[in-house]
Amino acid sequence: xxxxxxxxxxVRAAPVRATRDAVKPRATRARVxxxxxxxxxxxxxxxxxxxxxxxxxxxxxxxxxxGKATPPExxxxxxxxxxxxxxxxxxxxxxxxxxxxGRKTSGLTALNLKEQNFDLxxxxxxxxxxxKSVDKPIYNHVTGVFDPAEKIESPEVLILEGLHPFADxxxxxxxxxxxxxxxxxxxxxxWKIQRDMAERGHSLESIKASIEARKPDFDAFVxxxxxxxDVVIEVLPTQLIPDDNEGKILRVRMIMKENVENxxxxxxxxxxxxxxxxxxxxxxxxxxxxxKFFYGPDTYYGKEVTVLEMDGQFDKLExxxxxxxxxxxxxxxxxxxxxxxxxxxxxxxxxNNGTGFFQTIVGLKVRxxxxxxxxxEVVAKA
Amino acid sequence: xxxxxxxxxxVRAAPVRATRDAVKPRATRARVxxxxxxxxxxxxxxxxxxxxxxxxxxxxxxxxxxGKATPPExxxxxxxxxxxxxxxxxxxxxxxxxxxxGRKTSGLTALNLKEQNFDLxxxxxxxxxxxKSVDKPIYNHVTGVFDPAEKIESPEVLILEGLHPFADxxxxxxxxxxxxxxxxxxxxxxWKIQRDMAERGHSLESIKASIEARKPDFDAFVxxxxxxxDVVIEVLPTQLIPDDNEGKILRVRMIMKENVENxxxxxxxxxxxxxxxxxxxxxxxxxxxxxKFFYGPDTYYGKEVTVLEMDGQFDKLExxxxxxxxxxxxxxxxxxxxxxxxxxxxxxxxxNNGTGFFQTIVGLKVRxxxxxxxxxEVVAKA
Numbered sequence: 001x002x003x004x005x006x007x008x009x010x011v012r013a014a015p016v017r018a019t020r021d022a023v024k025p026r027a028t029r030a031r032v033x034x035x036x037x038x039x040x041x042x043x044x045x046x047x048x049x050x051x052x053x054x055x056x057x058x059x060x061x062x063x064x065x066x067g068k069a070t071p072p073e074x075x076x077x078x079x080x081x082x083x084x085x086x087x088x089x090x091x092x093x094x095x096x097x098x099x100x101x102g103r104k105t106s107g108l109t110a111l112n113l114k115e116q117n118f119d120l121x122x123x124x125x126x127x128x129x130x131x132k133s134v135d136k137p138i139y140n141h142v143t144g145v146f147d148p149a150e151k152i153e154s155p156e157v158l159i160l161e162g163l164h165p166f167a168d169x170x171x172x173x174x175x176x177x178x179x180x181x182x183x184x185x186x187x188x189x190x191w192k193i194q195r196d197m198a199e200r201g202h203s204l205e206s207i208k209a210s211i212e213a214r215k216p217d218f219d220a221f222v223x224x225x226x227x228x229x230d231v232v233i234e235v236l237p238t239q240l241i242p243d244d245n246e247g248k249i250l251r252v253r254m255i256m257k258e259n260v261e262n263x264x265x266x267x268x269x270x271x272x273x274x275x276x277x278x279x280x281x282x283x284x285x286x287x288x289x290x291x292k293f294f295y296g297p298d299t300y301y302g303k304e305v306t307v308l309e310m311d312g313q314f315d316k317l318e319x320x321x322x323x324x325x326x327x328x329x330x331x332x333x334x335x336x337x338x339x340x341x342x343x344x345x346x347x348x349x350x351x352n353n354g355t356g357f358f359q360t361i362v363g364l365k366v367r368x369x370x371x372x373x374x375x376x377e378v379v380a381k382a
Numbered sequence: 383x384x385x386x387x388x389x390x391x392x393v394r395a396a397p398v399r400a401t402r403d404a405v406k407p408r409a410t411r412a413r414v415x416x417x418x419x420x421x422x423x424x425x426x427x428x429x430x431x432x433x434x435x436x437x438x439x440x441x442x443x444x445x446x447x448x449g450k451a452t453p454p455e456x457x458x459x460x461x462x463x464x465x466x467x468x469x470x471x472x473x474x475x476x477x478x479x480x481x482x483x484g485r486k487t488s489g490l491t492a493l494n495l496k497e498q499n500f501d502l503x504x505x506x507x508x509x510x511x512x513x514k515s516v517d518k519p520i521y522n523h524v525t526g527v528f529d530p531a532e533k534i535e536s537p538e539v540l541i542l543e544g545l546h547p548f549a550d551x552x553x554x555x556x557x558x559x560x561x562x563x564x565x566x567x568x569x570x571x572x573w574k575i576q577r578d579m580a581e582r583g584h585s586l587e588s589i590k591a592s593i594e595a596r597k598p599d600f601d602a603f604v605x606x607x608x609x610x611x612d613v614v615i616e617v618l619p620t621q622l623i624p625d626d627n628e629g630k631i632l633r634v635r636m637i638m639k640e641n642v643e644n645x646x647x648x649x650x651x652x653x654x655x656x657x658x659x660x661x662x663x664x665x666x667x668x669x670x671x672x673x674k675f676f677y678g679p680d681t682y683y684g685k686e687v688t689v690l691e692m693d694g695q696f697d698k699l700e701x702x703x704x705x706x707x708x709x710x711x712x713x714x715x716x717x718x719x720x721x722x723x724x725x726x727x728x729x730x731x732x733x734n735n736g737t738g739f740f741q742t743i744v745g746l747k748v749r750x751x752x753x754x755x756x757x758x759e760v761v762a763k764a
Contacts, residue, residue: 269651270708272664281679282654297663326652 040129041088041158042370043174045165047225048181049188049218051195053355054161056348057181060341060356061363062087065157065370065378075150078140086378088155092162093139095121100144111163111217118168125174128154157370166225177263177369179362180229184236185215190247227301230260231365233358240289240311249289251311252354254361258304262372263365265306266329268295277326284322287315291323310354317343323357331364333380338364422511423470423540424752425556427547429607430563431570431600433577435737436543438730439563442723442738443745444469447539447752447760457532460522468760470537474544475521477503482526493545493599500550507556510536539752548607559645559751561744562611566618567597572629609683612642613747615740622671622693631671633693634736636743640686644754645747647688648711650677659708666704669697673705692736699725705739713746715762720746 044061048054062069062084069082069089080091097117098106108115124134135149166172166180183191189211196202226232231254238249256265268275274296280286291312298307314320321339324330332338341360342351350356367378426443430436444451444466451464451471462473479499480488490497506516517531548554548562565573571593578584608614613636620631638647650657656678662668673694680689696702703721706712714720723742724733732738749760 269657270659270661270665273666274660274663275651276658277652278656278678279652281656283652284655296660 037375038373040131041155042176042373043125043129044157044159044177044179044366044369045172045175046159046161046179046181047163047165047222047229048161049163049183049222051191052181052183052188053349054181056345056350056356057359058082058089058159058161059348060345060359061159061366062089063344064341064363064367064380066380072150072152076138076140076147078142078147079138079150080141081136081138081150081152083155086155087157087159088152089159089161090136090152091139092116092121092160092164093141094137095162096139099139099146109214109217111214111221113164113167113221116164116167118164118171122168122170124152125158125160125171128152128158129174130154156374156376157366163222164225166228167221172228176373177260177366178229178231179366180226180232182226182232182234184234185211186237186245187235187247187250190237190245194247230257230263231255231362232300233355233362235355238289238311240292249311249313250350250353250355251309252358253294253307253309254354254358255298255300256306256308257300258306262369264329264331266308266327266331266361267306268293268308268327271328272297279319279323279326284319286312286319291319293323308358310357313353314342314357315352320357327361330361331368337380419757420755422513423537424558424755425507425511426539426541426559426561426748426751427554427557428541428543428561428563429545429547429604429611430543431545431565431604433573434563434565434570435731436563438727438732438738439741440464440471440541440543441730442727442741443541443748444471445726446723446745446749446762448762454532454534458520458522458529460524460529461520461532462523463518463520463532463534465537468537469539469541470534471541471543472518472534473521474498474503474542474546475523476519477506477544478521481521481528491596491599493596493603495546495549495603498546498549500546500553504550504552506534507540507542507553510534510540511556512536538756538758539748545604546607548610549603554610558755559642559748560611560613561748562608562614564608564614564616566616567593568619568627569617569629569632572619572627576629612639612645613637613744614682615737615744617737620671620693622674631693631695632732632735632737633691634740635689635691636736636740637680637682638688638690639682640688644751646711646713648690648709648713648743649688650675650690650709653710654679661701661705661708666701668694668701673701675705690740692739695735696724696739697734702739709743712743713750719762 046054046057059069062082065084065086067084067086069084069087071077071079072081072083080094082089095117096110097115103110103115106115124136127134131154133151133153136152137149138147140147166178192207192211193204196207197204234253234255236251236253237247238244238251241249268277277293278290280290289312291310294307294309296307298305317339320342321336324336324338330338338360342356345351345356350359371377428436428439441451444464447466447468449466451466451469453459453461454463454465462476464471477499478492479497485492485497488497506518509516513536515533515535518534519531520529522529548560574589574593575586578589579586616635616637618633618635619629620626620633623631650659659675660672662672671694673692676689676691678689680687699721702724703718706718706720712720720739720742724738727733727738732741753759
């Protein structure tokens with residue numbers, strides 16, 4: 001496998017001439033050419049709750065730009081920042097207004113909008129967007145206090161991940177692409193039980209209590225940002241097994257807003273129609289409970305969206321590549337790129353289901369957004 | 383429309399050279415070439431109840447071979463036979479054992495196997511298959527007696543339609559392709575009400591009584607032949623409108639047996655998987671209640687089959703051609719041939735729904751069966 005799916009990625013200046021049509025990468029084309037449109041970083045936002053696999057998502061996304069994303073070299077080992085040659089991922093927890101002790105005094109949770117320093121967040125994102133470097137605070141998740149600031153240079157791709165990327169209008173308006181990772185309560189609960197009970201020895205009651213205590217603020221301050229996202233990845237319990245609540249097999253929906261600049265929604269078979277597809281059958285055999293896809297138009301917060309949904313999980317490579325080969329508009333640069341990326345993180349959570357699958361596709365879309373705006377080309381070799 | 387979809391059909395001897403691969407007609411290929419395999423007529427069977435649109439089906443099918451099918455020239459005007467240059471359609475009612483008076487005596491219905499002269503049917507079909515001509519009886523549906531026999535020459539394509547084409551094993555084994563048109567009781571009832579009550583002034587009670595009187599013999603003697611068909615066209619009430627029993631909007635299923643010689647099942651998007659498809663959406667707008675397709679594997683009488691299903695009806699040409707363009711393996715000879723055929727019979731029953739659509743596809747399949755077996759080519763011009 002590794003031999004045939006060997007992989008290398010690098011960024012380089014794009015050749016000059018380009019047309020609008022050439023912007024769309026196609027499987028049959030080796031190189032993508034765009035016209036340079038704007039200087040300064042392309043800014044990507046990812047909103048999600050803590051403990052929902054954001055770091056895996058970030059690894060999937062940044063690796064599509066090549067190189068390895070690591071904390072700033074020689075810096076604070078508790079830094080929340082991840083830097084690669086092209087990308088910088090900032091964690092918005094660094095813009096908390098108060099530290100843990102301060103929140104004890106205010107009586108507010110870290111989910112509360114009042115506990116975020118949106119002014120500083122705006123100033124620093126704006127500066128980075130203008131090509132300047134900033135001295136960003138570090139919120140130390142281990143100690144709960146702020147450590148000395150770290151210097152962040154303006155990158156090619158700036159990714160802001162955290163609880164509130166789209167809550168402040170000034171920050172929200174600076175994003176080139178907005179993603180919301182939406183884990184349903186049932187799945188969050190199943191995951192938390194899995195982790196806190198099985199791995200950390202918490203009781204079922206204490207887990208339930210901690211989820212319920214957190215929920216009102218989450219619903220009030222984080223959840224409403226979904227409305228502003230260009231793409232929402234929604235993670236739900238499977239519908240393939242009646243009354244399943246194990247949270248192991250997942251139904252994942254990629255909800256894609258219509259008419260988003262630099263983004264063409266992927267589709268299944270026939271763009272714009274409604275389709276459900278069970279790939280498992282005479283040509284492809286899958287184990288129980290199988291895999292089911294859905295594709296179709298819908299509305300979300302009153303706006304037109306397209307939904308691509310996967311229920312179930314992949315058991316074998318054949319299933320993954322078979323599904324990939326029937327999707328169009330994925331922005332992959334060569335046949336099997338999604339499968340290759342999934343294999344690269346096969347031990348990470350979600351690598352055999354829709355979370356990893358759609359995170360990978362969103363990663364390809366982010367890469368394309370970057371290419372279209374920057375006019376530069378990310379070279380990916382099959 | 384007529385200018386761009388002008389149409390002509392003729393049969394001619396096939397050019398010599400051919401490969402196995404060339405047997406499959408494709409939209410992109412103008413000519414179909416096969417190797418001559420067998421002399422004598424290709425024999426097609428269609429089982430169906432009376433008053434279920436068999437004659438429209440026959441017109442759709444024979445017209446794909448070119449020319450016009452008419453009763454034997456200068457013969458009995460009440461003849462049940464239809465002859466075109468290539469095809470001869472025989473009605474199996476001509477092989478009733480007794481006339482109407484005789485059945486009064488026997489006390490059996492025309493549905494009963496004992497009321498068919500299967501020996502004569504077998505002898506004559508066998509003779510026609512061997513290239514001989516026969517003197518076939520004529521059962522006069524108007525008078526209910528047998529008229530003097532008519533001479534039938536051995537044709538290129540012999541189509542036997544009637545109540546019992548597959549009941550006698552000897553006859554059944556002579557068919558090259560077997561079709562069963564299966565109208566569900568609900569739809570039959572709705573149609574009969576439409577025709578006998580609205581057009582002929584019968585009462586609802588008398589219609590119900592006549593259907594119920596007929597049903598036991600139909601179920602005993604006609605219905606079981608479904609098991610032997612290569613393709614069953616099943617006509618059911620729509621599922622798009624809850625509790626609809628008007629019988630105007632239909633759900634039609636084409637049930638296709640696996641591994642039938644000279645027959646490749648058409649498919650939607652991905653051969654061998656399970657798909658439901660609502661073509662109406664952002665790219666194609668349809669009026670209420672829309673159109674819904676299903677495609678997938680199933681079992682039928684314990685055998686593996688593939689089902690292609692259409693629920694709803696076409697309002698406009700765009701819908702028809704859009705759907706046609708997403709089907710594969712239809713055996714059409716040029717882009718839009720199904721749509722063109724549907725337009726040709728647009729005033730016939732079923733021309734805007736799955737009955738006409740699947741009858742047309744079955745017609746194309748029959749044409750292909752003929753080409754593969756005879757090695758001759760039907761030339762259809764777009």
